[in-house]
Amino acid sequence: MMVVMEEGATEEQIARVVERVEEVGATAHISRGEVVTVIGAIGDREKLTALPLEAFEGVERVLPILKPYKLVSREFQAADTVLEVRGRKIGGDHFALIAGPCSVETAEQVARAARAVRDAGGTMMRGGAFKPRTSPYAFQGLGRDGLEMLAAAREETGLPVVTELIDPRDLELMLDFVDVIQIGARNMQNFQLLSEVGKAGVPVLLKRGPSATVEELLMAAEYVVKEGNRQVILCERGIRTFEPSTRNTLDISAVPVIKLLSHLPVVVDPSHATGRVDLVLPLSLAAVAVGADGLIVETHPDPQVALCDGPQSLPTSSFAEYAEKVADLVAWTGKSLG
Amino acid sequence: MMVVMEEGATEEQIARVVERVEEVGATAHISRGEVVTVIGAIGDREKLTALPLEAFEGVERVLPILKPYKLVSREFQAADTVLEVRGRKIGGDHFALIAGPCSVETAEQVARAARAVRDAGGTMMRGGAFKPRTSPYAFQGLGRDGLEMLAAAREETGLPVVTELIDPRDLELMLDFVDVIQIGARNMQNFQLLSEVGKAGVPVLLKRGPSATVEELLMAAEYVVKEGNRQVILCERGIRTFEPSTRNTLDISAVPVIKLLSHLPVVVDPSHATGRVDLVLPLSLAAVAVGADGLIVETHPDPQVALCDGPQSLPTSSFAEYAEKVADLVAWTGKSLG
Amino acid sequence: MMVVMEEGATEEQIARVVERVEEVGATAHISRGEVVTVIGAIGDREKLTALPLEAFEGVERVLPILKPYKLVSREFQAADTVLEVRGRKIGGDHFALIAGPCSVETAEQVARAARAVRDAGGTMMRGGAFKPRTSPYAFQGLGRDGLEMLAAAREETGLPVVTELIDPRDLELMLDFVDVIQIGARNMQNFQLLSEVGKAGVPVLLKRGPSATVEELLMAAEYVVKEGNRQVILCERGIRTFEPSTRNTLDISAVPVIKLLSHLPVVVDPSHATGRVDLVLPLSLAAVAVGADGLIVETHPDPQVALCDGPQSLPTSSFAEYAEKVADLVAWTGKSLG
């Protein structure tokens, strides 16, 4: 940690910072420049970052040097983490194509979607039974009934199921029916939820919050891994910016940035990133080309009657064509589906 | 709702939109311009907004006309909502000055802060017992012990207590010790939490998420009020932007915008908005001048040893001077403290 | 244009809006909903958008329906615009690979870069002689000498030259030495500059400003095309967001969005978007896959001594390897270089 003193900071102010740094067992190195003095503090990172040194007189800024996460970092584990769920893999050379409706509406709807995904070569299915909705008047999901429909579709197709958890009290129920627990963008910093899925040891798909930095996403993942659960898939799904032509702005650079910083697999969700079905294919190809480990997209047998996210859902009738192009580019990159 | 058709949309595409609108019992008005056709849909707003009309062929955009919230709106209730908590009021002509440490650390620390707040004319105290922290390695709060310390300080000073709830399973416990439940910025769209505090009927201080629009904040409040609980205080605490000189960017305009749209009281949190103690006073004065109903600020007996948010906490020794200036400007606006 | 009246707007207020709309020769259609009234105004778009209807009493919002640009739109010209510069094409099936140093430093440096670009199959070269720099103390470019060095490198390699214009008074000079005039991100809304290059009839590469919407970029291009110059290449180079891991956030979605809205070619600048050489290749591949018409990247014989943008410049020694991967993916998309 580097403590930058103000111009004109006194010797006494410098001494007080040094003293506080040494009190927590760290060592302090003083660099005196012509204009400002910088104090380097070397020691236990948790103890140092907990010090409120910015509150000290004469201190202008405190610059952290070490990364605030550990277990999810490339430095901690150089090799890519590869998850395996019901025989399907993700990470390393394995690309996951995860697809399905925004929300489970009927057994028939979810079964049709699951069949279309399986037939087109998709590797997992998605579908929401508990839906966090901005408006309290919007459809909130079928709950337990939805989970049962997902399990039935899994039974038929063999596809592992990804579904969102929004309340820690539903976790146990969910574990009976699904394979991968999604933590949604709004809950990326719901630390209770993160700890619970960490303890449960279940595969987790963790979505980046719309205003979360990459570093914050990695720290959220650290909450899960810290409980002993390394089965975490990260998901870039767009950040909030001023640009109105897409619902969010897909931060495509986040994929290679995360791959450099972390060993965890990263997938891209072009459906939520844009909110527009006409952009799903080009952005899916961009995600494959940039090095993502998978895609999670919305597909629905009839988007015009969907209870949620119709405007961004691929019709299942065109899913095979979509999947073929994606698979072809995946092959170009040297990876393979599932 | 206005459905804007693409240039060159066919009569058949127009007819299909009209048909779908009429299926949900609404009426459709067609306006044919020289370039594009617009279909106005008039009817039940929930049914209309649930229609995925953007997914229809020939549709370019769907423009909502009605506001997506009801119970929190000025149209629903013209008069300002005034809350009363242990004899202290907020809303209308009543300005709340809420202060205290970021987190409860010791009984002595919280008691000293509470006394300083009371002596300076503050109207409520704040302090966290359950702390949501970006890093899993940071101090997470004292939990139940912290709640007891808050209750003891309340006992001594008579100040009502505001504290944050982060897990729905802790709500009952909390109701024994505190007066106002804070829903933090990260949990603004934790809809389970919102529904629970709505059902509990307890006063709620709801913080705006760092990437939430004003409209989304009002919809989050609608989740609480919909359960029959009108005791909601909204809080502007800064949004996430590209500007690095403050931790967040205080969206001061949100205060008058919300006052125009809603009857609920609005407070400002300059401590979290900026992360800098040297900006707390000027931004507090700005908040008073712009028409806020209160302030929530951090104060600590010794910021240099604080376990969290030291750099943005006013020392309790200077709190009286701060509160005096704030109170003086509150009087200028024609309101009065508490 | 749709004028949404406030709830409770009076008949008189509605009449006044209608009257004003009709004064400019447009027709007004009134839709009365249960809650609000909406007035559709149909007529000349310039006259209507110039009306300050939001300033009228009883008006809540004005929603534009028509796009504010014309000549650059797909509706105006369905076929892709293809530019040809010294025999190199861009647009349609022609992909441009434009590369070179941030700034021209020496004749030798620019010549070495140009040869590397040509040898690797690049189709145009870039290099700055007039540099807009955030700091007044930074290197501001070689000016006319730099233009001469660029022209010499062009003479040797046959590559057309792209360079930035920052002052309208330098345009004539520049036309003697270069082929494509770049309008930089900071000058995207320097309307004098846009009009001048429009009148000059020279090919223009127009970069999106870091906080400009796609619509604003298209309106800036409209300034050029309105002067009779259709030779405009648009460039996405990152927008400003809260994410610090890249210098800007590449808005990859902007590429397919623009391709839907406009007939003009779109290139991507991964060097400025990220500021990091280690992200240039993955983002270049993403740009190709998403459907861009070209790339503009920085390459320098020795980035460690570059006077500007060293950290984001590919060494020319690795440019051939980079270009090979890009070309391979370009072929996959069915396009061809230059």
Next chain:
Amino acid sequence: MMVVMEEGATEEQIARVVERVEEVGATAHISRGEVVTVIGAIGDREKLTALPLEAFEGVERVLPILKPYKLVSREFQAADTVLEVRGRKIGGDHFALIAGPCSVETAEQVARAARAVRDAGGTMMRGGAFKPRTSPYAFQGLGRDGLEMLAAAREETGLPVVTELIDPRDLELMLDFVDVIQIGARNMQNFQLLSEVGKAGVPVLLKRGPSATVEELLMAAEYVVKEGNRQVILCERGIRTFEPSTRNTLDISAVPVIKLLSHLPVVVDPSHATGRVDLVLPLSLAAVAVGADGLIVETHPDPQVALCDGPQSLPTSSFAEYAEKVADLVAWTGKSLG
């Protein structure tokens, strides 16, 4: 400057950085932590910041320590800069109330606005003769005729005139008619324009760009001051964010941040920040309370026929009431108008 090496950086890589730092006459201090090594470079700031050290192998990040501007900083001049224009002062204890129409439309319109401003106690008038407009089809201003109308209004009322310059070729003409040259938000980084007004030695009102950081604003001001012209007024007018309820987001914190960093006066433009006349008064009061040195607002005799910015202009008929409230709060802060 601090150079943070990657974990696992080799001794050779460290040595190469040290060598390069020493080549420009600076000294390098090496701090070896348990995890990473940090190299502190002390010497001439321009030479050091020009080094592309991020391009060196083994370097993770380069952290600047010194501020990149000098002449505009508080460290360079501790006392507030006070400008005087035709007897009106701004800065220190002098608060400027600058008002007038967005654009000059007729002699009568600008004269009526100027009289209203003078009568209400305003200290300067504003009005645009050259208008930068997003759309090429919008009204672009009256040019020289507009300048003459402004000069006539100045003649009648004695109020100094603030007007925008958008083309360096118009500067000389403008100096004959006006007192303060405004550099608009879109031109904040038009460095040619900044240098020209710097050389002209005329008072400058420099608006912050919608995506410029405070630091970039100060560096733009440095371009002016570097030419020997210290008469610079900075203006906060809103930044671009995701929040749609206001046109821009007024960054009210920027005012006290700038006052801490720089000696230059800072004014606030609530009209452009919000685009809404109903927010102009509350935000003006916030600006006064937070410590701004002035306000620049739009007022028009008849906003419903204004050729630009009607929706955000105060009618001149209500300007006196507005100015009275502002003046009252200015007095509360201990400053005085003009």
